[in-house]
Amino acid sequence: MLDRAELLGLFPEILLWDTTLILLVLGMMVARTPARPAAPFVRTVAWLGLHCVLLAIVLVGVGIPITINSIHDILLTDSFTHCCDIFLLVGTAGTIMLIVDHGGRDTLRAFETIVLILLSTSGMLVLISASDLLIMFIAMELQTLCFYVLAASKRDSECSTEAGLKYFLLGAFSSGLFLFGCSMVYGSTGVTNFEELGILALTRSWGVPDPSTGIPIIGILCIVVGFLFKITAVPFHMWAPDVYEGSLTLVTAFFSIAPKIAIFANMVRVLNHCFHDHDWQSLLFFASIGSMILGTVAAMAQQKVKRFVVYSSIGHVGYLCIGFAGGTTMEGIQSLLIGLLIYLFMTVNVFGLFCAVRPVRSQYLGDLGVFGKLHPLFAITFSLTMFSYAGIPPLAGFCSKFYLFFGAIRCGADVLAGLGVVTSVISCFYYLRLVKLMYFDLPGEYMIPPRLDRDNSIVLAITVACITLMFLYTSPLFLVTHYMAMGLFAESGVGFSGSVA
Amino acid sequence: TLERAPISGAFPFRTGIYGSMTSRNMARAPMRPEPIPNAVNANPATSGHCAGARQMKGEISAISIMAIASAEAAIGSAIVPATYRSARPIRTDQSNSLKR
Numbered sequence: 001m002l003d004r005a006e007l008l009g010l011f012p013e014i015l016l017w018d019t020t021l022i023l024l025v026l027g028m029m030v031a032r033t034p035a036r037p038a039a040p041f042v043r044t045v046a047w048l049g050l051h052c053v054l055l056a057i058v059l060v061g062v063g064i065p066i067t068i069n070s071i072h073d074i075l076l077t078d079s080f081t082h083c084c085d086i087f088l089l090v091g092t093a094g095t096i097m098l099i100v101d102h103g104g105r106d107t108l109r110a111f112e113t114i115v116l117i118l119l120s121t122s123g124m125l126v127l128i129s130a131s132d133l134l135i136m137f138i139a140m141e142l143q144t145l146c147f148y149v150l151a152a153s154k155r156d157s158e159c160s161t162e163a164g165l166k167y168f169l170l171g172a173f174s175s176g177l178f179l180f181g182c183s184m185v186y187g188s189t190g191v192t193n194f195e196e197l198g199i200l201a202l203t204r205s206w207g208v209p210d211p212s213t214g215i216p217i218i219g220i221l222c223i224v225v226g227f228l229f230k231i232t233a234v235p236f237h238m239w240a241p242d243v244y245e246g247s248l249t250l251v252t253a254f255f256s257i258a259p260k261i262a263i264f265a266n267m268v269r270v271l272n273h274c275f276h277d278h279d280w281q282s283l284l285f286f287a288s289i290g291s292m293i294l295g296t297v298a299a300m301a302q303q304k305v306k307r308f309v310v311y312s313s314i315g316h317v318g319y320l321c322i323g324f325a326g327g328t329t330m331e332g333i334q335s336l337l338i339g340l341l342i343y344l345f346m347t348v349n350v351f352g353l354f355c356a357v358r359p360v361r362s363q364y365l366g367d368l369g370v371f372g373k374l375h376p377l378f379a380i381t382f383s384l385t386m387f388s389y390a391g392i393p394p395l396a397g398f399c400s401k402f403y404l405f406f407g408a409i410r411c412g413a414d415v416l417a418g419l420g421v422v423t424s425v426i427s428c429f430y431y432l433r434l435v436k437l438m439y440f441d442l443p444g445e446y447m448i449p450p451r452l453d454r455d456n457s458i459v460l461a462i463t464v465a466c467i468t469l470m471f472l473y474t475s476p477l478f479l480v481t482h483y484m485a486m487g488l489f490a491e492s493g494v495g496f497s498g499s500v501a
Numbered sequence: 502t503l504e505r506a507p508i509s510g511a512f513p514f515r516t517g518i519y520g521s522m523t524s525r526n527m528a529r530a531p532m533r534p535e536p537i538p539n540a541v542n543a544n545p546a547t548s549g550h551c552a553g554a555r556q557m558k559g560e561i562s563a564i565s566i567m568a569i570a571s572a573e574a575a576i577g578s579a580i581v582p583a584t585y586r587s588a589r590p591i592r593t594d595q596s597n598s599l600k601r
Contacts, residue, residue, distance in 0.1 A: 141569045161584040176537030183544035
């Protein structure tokens, strides 16, 4: 059965599951009326949830990242999952900190939002550690089902429930497709464990005509398509603008930050171990090109703040997929992890800024003009983040794009690097246009910008510090991501220096 | 023969894909993707008997997938009344409140 070494790998998940159950029961017991608990109670639940996540960060952080194969090899905990868990929990903690201060403004009326966030975070933690196709699917479904409910959580808003419905319809479709791929792979090989699939991938031929040998291409492609749906890469991004715009801003923040980390981490593990160096590479190549182009072109035409951020995150996903371009090389994976961490900080920052201005109901980009004149600190933070997104040198965004393009050139994917540079230049237009709107344009209507709350300010301060200082002092970033990539490649005994086909 | 299982599973799969793409009635829409996990179950349920016969991986996968599919159907069916309560669109092509 389970022995102590196996449970060590599961401590953060167990903590989050227990907290979810306790908070849910607490909510049931303390609710004033059956339908609507009081806002201070929501704030209490949010603080408890935040402390739970911070405790989980401490638990993961002080744990020794040994490699554990848990529970008959369905979960694999090593240095890669260790650091990805920390990234994910930091992102979740940042998002919950943005939520806690809204208890006073009575916009988050259901404590279940926090409970769902914690539950989906636990699903994502299991997803990062998953080493088996079935566990990967179950964890991904745990995360996604919580997200469907979160998207529809503002029940009296037409936009939010429509966003939830659209997310559900497209998400169910993509989960079915993903599951079809998993079942094809299992049906033809009889194994679901990633390590065993990796061994099979090397030793057998990949022929489709004779289905008794090798893993069918349709299975691999369906799995990759399922992943691309979840990270909103281009041919499969259609649900993202509507869903992200219709949900609550806090929920959109969580959607943009956390699943990208978890699903990219799981993608790296699946594509690196199981389906090593094969036809998924061209699919990710085209997804990357499409995401970069679409994210750039579509973001230019946006008038609303949240849709703008969605398209810019689609573009960023395109840049991150460049890391997969050269097959599974170590530089590619390392640059992807660098890009992911920097994307995490930038996105938490942007959503911190948008959550701060939410009460004044500024939905359109033109409303930003107020801040340059009346709230200079906000404007400076926003400008730094926009410059970082655009990839301007003394900031972290330049660092991430540089290493991604550098990794692409090293692998020989010059098209991706060239296209990435061109789209970065084009994206400078719309990112800097926001800075121009803030400083040089008169807003349509004047409004008094709200004071930033203490928790929001803490999150913004930490993320801006990371964005500005990460370029100057990059060695922690590189050490951590190198350590992660080494952990990923070291424990798989298979060869890993792939090249572009 | 073993090749019949994915093939016979492909028929409900195709039905589910078609249904989830063309559902115009909002109340039917969450139920339309339901044949997809059912079809997908056919593969592990039969292969589990043959290939990975040490543990009953296939049969257990089939049960887990069924549980998750039913949870998904429950959530979808719960979102529809919330939509109806706030905005009464019966047809899916009338839900355009998020158009730019």
